[in-house]
Every structure is written in structure tokens, then in C-alpha cells.
Amino acid sequence: MKELIHKTSISVRFSEVDSLQIVWHGNYVKYFEDGREAFGKIHDLGYLQVYRQGFSMPIVNLECNYKSIIKYEDEIEIETRYVDSPAAKLIFDYRITNNTTGQLAATGRSVQVFLTKDGELQLTIPPFFEKWKQKWLKG
């Protein structure tokens, strides 16, 4: 099975820095989403692409481990790694690296499920996602 990893660079905004002069911890959730959406654009799995297949993918679990601080003007990079699962879930692992300091800034994981447009939880892997796995993991 191929390993799917995408890296994307982020500019820290002035408004993302808190009164302790560091990026407010809640903004890492946005950075994870930036990484996930950047991954999705490359690998046909963006939020809108999945939506056009008839599904939304709400996050059901999110975890973030903070390793070192990020300051304004630091250049950061988000590595988003697809974690395959036999369940009807979409799992990503994240690593945020602070390229200005060279340090690992955070790691994390998100777990998403598939919801039909009627809001029903999809218990088995949707056919479009089976095809996606065929294309991207086995191809």
C-alpha cells in the first residue's frame, strides 16, 4: 500500500497570535484543516468533492499535542498523512513543523465519518471511497 502524505506551508497571521505572543492553541485546528484540505485538493478528497458524491465528513474526534511554540512571522509547514482504516472512517495524522526554529511544533489526529445528505451515518465504506482507495492506495 502506498503512503499518502502531503506537505503545505502556512503563513501565520497577526490575528492568530495571542497576548502571550504565541499562536493561540485553537488556531492549530485551522492549520490541521488547511493541511487536510490541501491534501484533499491533490488527492480528490476535498470537502466539496466529497460533498458532490453525496456525503459530508464531520469530524468526530480531534487530538492535538503541542510540542513547541509558534510566533508571528514564523514559517510553518503542515504534513498531512492519510491513515488507512477498515472502518467507514477517514483518519489523518498531522505534524506541524516550525521551519524558522527547526522544531516540531505539534502532532495531531482527526477522525471523520461519512454522513449522507439526509444526515444518516454511513456504517459501511461508501462506494466512491472504495474506488478512491483503489485508485490512490493500490494503483
Add this chain to the structure above:
Amino acid sequence: MKELIHKTSISVRFSEVDSLQIVWHGNYVKYFEDGREAFGKIHDLGYLQVYRQGFSMPIVNLECNYKSIIKYEDEIEIETRYVDSPAAKLIFDYRITNNTTGQLAATGRSVQVFLTKDGELQLTIPPFFEKWKQKWLKG
């Protein structure tokens, strides 16, 4: 014509304060919206209430004048005043007072138009809003 004014109190969040230890200027736009929605709840003009009448009310003009700073733990109050207009517009004036310092923190104005659910600009005052004026301004 009656004057319609609503006052609402706001707690400043830690995440709303920037690296200069003051509320980031962009968050005043949220406070204005808090004031507008609090006004709307009391006066039947909330975003969802208008939406159920078949309209959305996008903001077309926003202005904010910053008068004094707001810090974390300051208690602030937003005064939202309805400004009547013969045009198919919804206009509000805002005054944010910092009750901790007793100073005026900001003034501002927002102008909204009416958009049908098809996204068409409504050039005349919608009937539901004429009724609203009858009820609240002349009653």
C-alpha cells in the same frame, strides 16, 4: 417615530486579544454582529427570522471608528440603534462602551440590503419589513 435601541453585554474572550494585549480590531465586527443579533431577537429581526421571510440581509457597508482599547477581562456593552431609511436597506449604528474604564471604545455603522433566496437584490422595501416598520416604529 419611536427610537429603537438595544444594549447587550459581552465577555471578551482570551482568544480575541492580540499580541499587543488588546482586543484585535477585527473582533469589533463580531461584537457589532452580537449587538445586531441581540437587537434582532428582541425586535423580531434576527438573521433566521428574516430568512424565514424569504430574504437574507448581506452587509454591503461597514464602518468602525476605534476610540479606546479593550483588554481581556474588561466588561463591554454594545448599544445597537436602528436607523430608519426610506430605501430598501437596514441600517444600524453601534456604540461599544468599555464599562471597566468607563470609556467609549468604538462607534460604527452597518448597512444591509435584502436579497431574495434566488440571490436577487430587492430594490423596494419587502412587505414583511413594511409591516415590521408599522409595528415597531409607529405602534
Add this chain to the structure above:
Amino acid sequence: MKELIHKTSISVRFSEVDSLQIVWHGNYVKYFEDGREAFGKIHDLGYLQVYRQGFSMPIVNLECNYKSIIKYEDEIEIETRYVDSPAAKLIFDYRITNNTTGQLAATGRSVQVFLTKDGELQLTIPPFFEKWKQKWLKG
């Protein structure tokens, strides 16, 4: 040992709702912070109070489990529960309840450490926090 729990109510802002008509998942991190700060105000453990003791308390681990959706105009309540630890850590468990639907909306946990104003990690429990434990847990 006494159990320390604080409950606080939150109004969902229009700007916190995403294009799927539900509160964007990242905003739950703000709600947790609202709960933590509300707890802190009652129990002398607010961000500024700790800062005046010479410490900041950066979050090193955050977890959120999403159980049901929150919509605009839903009334939500955050329960923040202090979790005692023998380590130099500050741990809180959270439960967000959607009072409009009566459903549990999310659970979560945050872990904070103590950092001196020089940015050094405090490896033992700071004296002010030992006193705090004496006062609030044994009293």
C-alpha cells in the same frame, strides 16, 4: 477530596456556524476555553490570576470528541471539571450539552503545564498551586 465542577452557558454566534449550517468543529476549542476561564474566575485560577503568580499555563494536549451537532440559536452549556493530578499539570474535562436538543454535543480534555515567565517548564507543582489545592480540594 471535593469535586470541582463549573457550568456556564454560551450563545452560539452566527459567525461560528459553517457552510453545513452547524458550528464549525474548531469553535469547540473556544467553548472549552470559555468553560475553563469561567471555572477560573470562580475558583481563582483564571489566566490572568495565574499569570500574576508568575506562570503561564500553555496547553500541551487537547482532545475533543464530537457527539452531536450544534446549530445557530441552540443554547449550549459547558461543564468544566477539574481533574486532579500528582504531576505539575492542570487537567480539565469538558462536557458540552446542547440544551435545545437535550443531547450531549461533545466531551473533551485539556492538559496544561506551568511555564515560568522565563519560559522554563516547571517540573514540580508551583507553591501557589499547592496552596490552591489545599484551599479548594481539601477545604
Add this chain to the structure above:
Amino acid sequence: MKELIHKTSISVRFSEVDSLQIVWHGNYVKYFEDGREAFGKIHDLGYLQVYRQGFSMPIVNLECNYKSIIKYEDEIEIETRYVDSPAAKLIFDYRITNNTTGQLAATGRSVQVFLTKDGELQLTIPPFFEKWKQKWLKG
């Protein structure tokens, strides 16, 4: 006098889109700041660069005129234009263009003043800014 204009591209985040499927109006303030900071990086006038000269530059007036909507996945560009003033003020005009639709999305203006690190309003143009004008406008 030379005209100073900087253009920068922005990716719209999923979390910046509201329940009407369009970018929430308050986020335009962030986009203006993105433009201003991108201008500052190129022209030695970034927030941190000015701070190192002994000044902060709080915004005292902000205006935004919304012209057309921005959707998720739209590519937008912010044009930031320096507006010279004889007063001790820093003025920028903004134009946000939606490159996906080809339409003007918004125009706006921000006015900033100079504050010393003691929080005093600087009534005359600070020497560092006179030098800046010499370098960038007359050079």
C-alpha cells in the same frame, strides 16, 4: 511621488465561510490585514518592523464596501495601496478581486496612528517614518 501598490493572493479557508455558503463579512478585515502585512514585508513596514522602531500602529478607522460574494475555493487577490497623508497617519486603500468570477469583491480603507510604547499618541510624523517616506516615495 511614486505609487506604492502590493498585490497578494489569498486562499479562502473552509472555516471562513458562513451558513449562507459565502465568506463571512468579518473575515474581509483579516484579508485587509493580510494585504497590509504583505505590503509591509515588501516595503519595510510590517507590524514587527514598526514595533522595533518603538511604535505600534493601532487602527482608528476601518471601512469596507462589499461588492460581490466570495465562495469557498474562490481565488482572491488583495491589492493594498499606500495613501500618503501629511498627518501622522498611515492610510491604506484595499481592493479585493475574486479571480474566480472576475468580479470586484470589496473595497476598503484603514487608517492607523502611531502610538509610542508608553501608549502615547504621536502627533507628528515619527522620524523613522519620515525616512521611510524619503526612501519609498521620493527615491
